[in-house]
Amino acid sequence: MSSIYFIAFPLLFGFATPLLGKLGKNGIAYVSTLMQVALFVLALSLLFSTNWHVEVISIAPPLGISFVLNKASLFFVTLFTLMMMLFSFYYLGLRKTDPYANEGKFFILINMLLAAAIGLVLSSDIFNIYVFFEIAGVSAYILSAYKKTPKALEAGLKYLITGMMASVFLLLAITMIYIHLGSLNLAVLSQTFSTLPYNLKVLISLFLLIGFGFKVEIFPLNFWVTDVYEGSSSLVNALFSSIVVKSYLFVFFHILYLFMPASDFSTFLIYLGAVSMLVAEIVALKQTNLKRVFAYSSLGQIGFIFAVMASENVYALTAAFFIILAHSVAKMMVFLSITSIQREHKSVEIATLKELNSPFITLMMILAMLSLLGIPLLAGFVGKFLALKDFAVSGEFVILGVIVIASLIESIYYFKIAGNLFSKGEKREKLRLTLIQKAVFITLALLLLLVGTAPFFFSGFINDAAKVMLDSSIYINTLMGVIK
C-alpha cells in the first residue's frame, strides 16, 4: 500500500492545515518538512529493499483508479521527494529572515505540487492523468503569481492561458480515445490503440503532442516559459525546473511508449527535441537577466532530454534518466543560489554578479554550470556521454552535430556568467547563508560529484528502470494481472 502514501500524505496535509495552524507559528513549516522527509525515507527504503516488487493498487477494477509503482516510477518519486525535501530545508533557512506573506498557503501549494507530480508519474488511467495534470497546473499558476506584483501576476496569467489551452487539447485527445476504444486504462489502451485507423492515430497523437507540448516546453509551444520564469520568484523556479517539467516529460513518453512503440513519430520527435535545444541556446546568448538565461538553458536541456527519450532504446533511456537526475540537481542549485543573490542584491542582472561577495555561492554556481555543460567527474557528463554515444552508434550524425553545436553555444554564456562571478571590482558585504542552507547546497553538490565519479552505484537501478519503462508488455502484464 505504500504508493498511495506518496499522493495521500501531501494532499491530506492541505486539509489539515487549519488544525496545524494551532500548533504555533512554526507548526505548519515543521510538519510539512517532516512529512516530506518521511516520504523521502519511504521512497529510499523501497529503493534499497531487496524483496520489493511492482506495486499495483486498484480500486474497483476494471473501471476504477489504479496506481503502478515500478522501478521507473520509483526513480521519479525518489527524485521528486528528495528535491522537495531539500527545497523545504532551504526555505526553513530563508524564512527566518524573510518569510513569504501568508506562509500557510505556500506550504499547501508546494505539497499539492508534490502530490500532483507524483500522481502524474504513478497513475495508470488516462483521465486520472488529466486530473493530476490540472492539479499540478493550478498549484503552479498560483505559485508563479504568488507575490502579486504586476510581473508575477502577468507570469501567472500567461502560464494559466497556455495551461488552459493545453488542457483543452489533452481533453480532446482523451475524448477521442474513449469514444473509439471504450476504455481509459493505459494497459487496455496500449493493446487496442494499434487497431485504430491510421488517420485517427495521427490525429490523437497530434492532440496529445499539443496538450503535453505546452507543458513539456517543446519548441513551437514554449514561447511562454521564459516570461513565467522571469516573473515568478526564483525560489519557485527551482521547483518548476526540477520537478514539474520532469513529471510531464515522464508521462508524455510513458504514454508514447505504450501507445506507439517504435513508430515513425519518434523520428519526428527526435528532430523536434534537437531543434528545440538549438533555438533555446541561441536565444539565450543575448539575455542579460540571470533568470531568463537559466530559463532558456532549461529549455535547451529539456529539448536534449526530449530528443534522447524519443530514441526509444534502453541505452538512450538510461542516458536520459542520468540527464534528468543531473539536470534536476543542478537547476535546483542554480535557482536557490539566484534566490540568495536576489535577497541580497535586489537584482538578477548578470552584471550584478560582479559585486557578489560569497565564495561559497560562486563555487556552487560554477559546479552546477560545469555539470550542466557535461564536464567529466560531474553528474552531467555521464548522461551526456551515454546519449552522444548512443546517437553515434545508431548513426544519427545530424542530431549529434546539432547537440554538440548547441552545447558549444551553451558554454559561451556559461563562461560569460563565470567571468562576471570571478571579475575583480567593488564587492558588497559578505552574503550570509544560514547553516541549514549551506547544508542543502553541500548535499546537492555532493550528489553531483557522487553521480559523476561513481555512476556505477546508480547505473544498475537506472538501467532496470529504463528497461521497465520501455517494455510495454511488462507494464500491461502487471496491470492486467490485477484487473482480471
Place this chain on the structure above:
Amino acid sequence: MIETFLSYLNQNSTITAMVNIGSMVLFFIGLFGLLTHRHILRIFISISIMEIAIFLFFIGSTFNKAFTAPIVEEGYTNIAVMNDPIPHALILTAIVIGMAVFALGVSFAIEYHKLTSRTDINEMNEMGES
C-alpha cells in the same frame, strides 16, 4: 410533412450528426475568438467555449436515444440497455476543473487590472528582452 421531419430529427444518427457538427462549430467559434480578441476576459471566455464544445462532443457521441438513463432502480435493472455513465462522470469532473481554472484566471486578471489598469494582452509586456 412536419411529422416526417420530426421523426427524421428524432433518429439517433441525426442527433449524433447534429451534436458532432454543432460541437465542431462551437469549437471553432471559440478558436476564432481566441485568435481575434485581445481582451483578457474575452480570451478566457473563448477558451471556455472550446472546452464546452468538447464536453458536448463527448456526451453527444456516447449518447444513444434508445437506451435508458444509467440509474438502477425498480423496473430498470437491465444494464445492457443503459447509456454509458462514464462520460457523464468524467465530464462533470472536467466541468468543475474548468470552472475552477476559469475563476482563478479571472481573479488574476482582476488583481492585474487593479495594479496596472491594463486588460489587453498585447500590452502585457512587463518582461522580455530589455
